[in-house]
Amino acid sequence: MxxxxxxxxxxxxxxxxxxxxxxxxxxxxxxxxxxxxxxxxxxxxxxxxxxxxxxxxxxxxxxxxxxxxxxxxxxxxxxxxxxxxxxxxxxxxxxxxxxxxxxxxxxxxxxxxxxxxxxxxxxxxxxxxxxxxxxxxxxxxxxxxxxxxxxxxxxxxxxxxxxxxxxxxxxxxxxxxxxxxxxxxxxxxxxxxxAAHPDFEVDGRNILHIVPIMPWQAALGGTISVATLGGQVELKIPAGSEAGKKLRLRGRGLPGASPGDQIVELEIVAPVPVSDAQRDAYASLKQAFDA
Structure with a gap:
């Protein structure tokens, strides 16, 4: 051994x-x-x-x-x-x-x-x-x-x-x-x-889940697919969301007389540009927000 x-x-x-x-x-x-x-x-x-x-x-x-x-x-x-x-x-x-x-x-x-x-x-x-x-x-x-x-x-x-x-x-x-x-x-x-889980933590009957999203999803809103213990579900991201914002999926926590919820915390992740077009897009954003 x-x-x-x-x-x-x-x-x-x-x-x-x-x-x-x-x-x-x-x-x-x-x-x-x-x-x-x-x-x-x-x-x-x-x-x-x-x-x-x-x-x-x-x-x-x-x-x-x-x-x-x-x-x-x-x-x-x-x-x-x-x-x-x-x-x-x-x-x-x-x-x-x-x-x-x-x-x-x-x-x-x-x-x-x-x-x-x-x-x-x-x-x-x-x-x-x-x-x-x-x-x-x-x-x-x-x-x-x-x-x-x-x-x-x-x-x-x-x-x-x-x-x-x-x-x-x-x-x-x-x-x-x-x-x-x-x-x-x-x-x-x-x-x-x-047992430890790679995606979820437990708080009572609630499930805590950190989900990465793109900056444009946070700014413009949209719908993403989120993992739950019961499978993938759709979650609507409100426009103007900030990092750390918490969204609730009701009834998606652990079952019981009063089922828990899944609390989704948003984590904004900026992708690394790998092409000239993507670098130009970041430059355009910088110019737009610096104006």
Whole structure:
């Protein structure tokens, strides 16, 4: 099993702050998203970026990873398994092991990640977070799409695969109970957390989404296609919109008794001119606005 440099994968320094790591993740995830990118190897690159962000976004995981990195390991070097000089943490270091749903933003993690943080491999009795003969507990990282649609997902736990139904609109912190799937025949209690998403952030039941638009779309208005958890929808941009303006797509957030909305924040992006005609167009704009 070879060491991975998660900082290098995201293109940030080891001392990078949370905001810088998040910005780098979002930029790369958008670039390599399989639904968007046509580059060779984009899907594998997308998985690497997601894995790196999962490791660095959580302070506890990041501190654990930094300890190993500080020991001098570098990309390509073999890392010994637990018990051979590589310390994954004691019984009290983590309240839960973590289980990641197959597929989506939360799945497909490498052996290195699984050895670092676990993936359905527990301590006592071979089950995650085992507590003697009673229930076992684990955190379940669920893609937002599965939460929005109420899909079934496949997880790996205790050396086997399980298909479980994700209740539509389930909140973070709620628990899914799987009878007889824990240690020694006990129950497996899965505490839900939302997997990182390349496009969306969650605020309660609302979905936050930054959308880039062209300067002329901001100035003149128009209609653009916007991604939501339920698919693409049309959004009208009012003329005279400024950077940071927020628009609301009602009912496009996470479902519930009172469904959330999707809040779209506009980001104005000026394209780089690559032809004489485009440079002339910018010169004409400058002359018009300087007059």
């Amino acid at each position: 070879q060491f991975k440099d998660y900082y290098a994968i995201l293109g940030v320094e080891p001392g990078a702050g949370e905001a810088e790591i998040k910005t780098a993740y979002r930029r790369l995830a958008r670039k390599y998203h399989p639904d968007v990118s046509k580059e060779a190897g984009a899907e594998e690159r997308f998985k690497e970026v997601n894995e790196a962000y999962e490791a660095l976004r959580d302070p506890q995981k990041r501190a654990h990873y930094d300890q190993l990195r500080a020991a001098g390991y570098r990309p390509g070097q073999d890392v010994p398994p637990p018990g051979g000089g590589f310390h994954r943490g004691g019984q009290d270091d983590f309240d839960f092991e973590e289980i990641f749903a197959g597929g989506g933003a939360g799945g497909g993690f490498s052996d290195f990640f699984e050895q670092m943080f676990g993936r359905g491999r527990g301590r006592a009795g071979g089950a995650p977070g085992a507590r003697g003969n009673g229930d076992s507990r684990a955190k379940l990282s669920v893609p937002l799409e599965a939460v929005y649609k109420g899909e079934s997902i496949r997880i790996g736990v205790g050396g086997k695969s399980l298909d479980i139904k994700i209740p539509k609109g389930i909140r973070q912190g709620q628990v899914i109970r799987l009878p007889n799937q824990g240690a020694n025949g006990g129950n497996l209690l899965l505490e839900v957390e939302y």
